[in-house]
Amino acid sequence: FLTEHFTKYVDYNxxxxxxxDLDAISRGEKQWVPLMKEFxxxxxxxxxxxxxxxxxKDVTHEAIEDxxxxxxxxxxxxxxRNGRFIGxxxxxxxxxxxxxxxxxxxxxxxxxxDRKCPKCESALIIKRGRYGKFIGCTGYPDCRHIEPLEKPVxxxxxxxxxxxxxxxxxxxRNGKIFYxxxxxPKCKYAIWNEPLAEICPDCNWPILSIxxxxxxxxxxxxxxxxxxxxxxxxxxxxxxxx
Ligand SMILES: [Zn+2]
Ligand SMILES: [Zn+2]
Ligand SMILES: [Zn+2]
Ligand SMILES: [Zn+2]
Numbered sequence: 001f002l003t004e005h006f007t008k009y010v011d012y013n014x015x016x017x018x019x020x021d022l023d024a025i026s027r028g029e030k031q032w033v034p035l036m037k038e039f040x041x042x043x044x045x046x047x048x049x050x051x052x053x054x055x056x057k058d059v060t061h062e063a064i065e066d067x068x069x070x071x072x073x074x075x076x077x078x079x080x081r082n083g084r085f086i087g088x089x090x091x092x093x094x095x096x097x098x099x100x101x102x103x104x105x106x107x108x109x110x111x112x113x114d115r116k117c118p119k120c121e122s123a124l125i126i127k128r129g130r131y132g133k134f135i136g137c138t139g140y141p142d143c144r145h146i147e148p149l150e151k152p153v154x155x156x157x158x159x160x161x162x163x164x165x166x167x168x169x170x171x172x173r174n175g176k177i178f179y180x181x182x183x184x185p186k187c188k189y190a191i192w193n194e195p196l197a198e199i200c201p202d203c204n205w206p207i208l209s210i211x212x213x214x215x216x217x218x219x220x221x222x223x224x225x226x227x228x229x230x231x232x233x234x235x236x237x238x239x240x241x242x
Contacts, residue, residue, distance in 0.1 A: 063089075066109065069127045070096040072141025098128060119145040155179060157197045160206035160223075161189035167207075169194075179209075191223045202229040 062077040064086065073090040077100070088096040109125040112135060117124055122139035126149065137145040152168035157179075159165050165182035167189075172178055180190035193209035200208055200222040210233055212218040222229040 067140055068094060068096050069129050069136065069140075070094050117143060117145050119143050152182075154182070155195055157195040157207055159183065159187060159189050162187040163206070167191075167195050193221070193223065195223070196220060200224070200227060200229050203227040 064075050064077060066075050066086070067073070068075050068088040068090065071088060071090050071094040073088055073094060075086050075096075076089055077084050078087045084100055086098050086100060088094040109127065112124040112126065115124055116122065117137040117139060120137060120139045120143040122137050122143060124135050125138055126133055127136040127146075133149050135147045135149055137143040139145075150171045152170045155167045155169055157167045159167055159181040162181060162183055165187070167179045168182050169177060169179055176192075178190055178192050179195050181187040184190075191209055193211045196208045196210060197206075198208045198220070199206055203222060203224055203226075205222055205224045205227065207223065208220045208229070209223045210218060211221045211230075216230075218233045220229075220231045220233045
């Protein structure tokens with residue numbers, strides 16, 4: 001069907017040329033709108049002429065079940081200069097693409113077994129966006145619930161700055177652990193050391209933190225820079241409830 005009616009538009013070289021043009025646009029050498037007119041103008045006309053019921057996506061792409069993580073639209077497998085890849089059907093409005101896995105297969109989204117979406121009760125899956133992996137709802141785009149892959153852990157220690165939310169254990173982008181207020185971005189309080197719900201005996205700051213150094217071992221210290229309080233910290237037996 002494809003080769004019979006739309007040779008020019010599914011032609012390998014044509015796809016390659018379109019990609020070259022897109023590269024040129026991203027470098028600012030070519031204008032977007034004229035290119036799209038050049039591409040879609042005659043293409044649309046041809047489709048309408050051949051069969052009005054033919055959908056653009058049926059003609060050019062092999063549809064897959066996954067939804068676009070950027071716009072929620074359907075995705076399909078396309079043929080590019082470097083082989084097959086997954087692209088969004090809303091192209092050119094949405095430019096989402098991702099590669100097929102090493103075997104040229106569609107990567108199945110990983111389902112989070114023990115949890116449901118807190119907003120709509122649908123299954124949660126690990127998605128891959130342009131900034132890396134995250135947890136998303138399978139009800140997308142009706143439900144836009146997303147959360148980071150590393151779920152922040154509640155330390156149960158009240159933020160000493162705003163006293164309105166607890167401090168959460170988080171992982172920074174480069175993997176370093178830190179503790180920040182659950183009220184972020186309203187409250188920007190954050191510390192590197194694990195917080196303790198104990199009032200500093202020297203300055204009355206509402207929390208202390210646990211700091212371990214090679215030289216001094218594990219100590220309770222005051223997170224306030226101007227306060228020099230520190231005291232040796234005896235590590236308790238690990239409690240059974242965490
Ligand atoms: Zn999209
Ligand atoms: Zn949901
Ligand atoms: Zn706070
Ligand atoms: Zn202090």
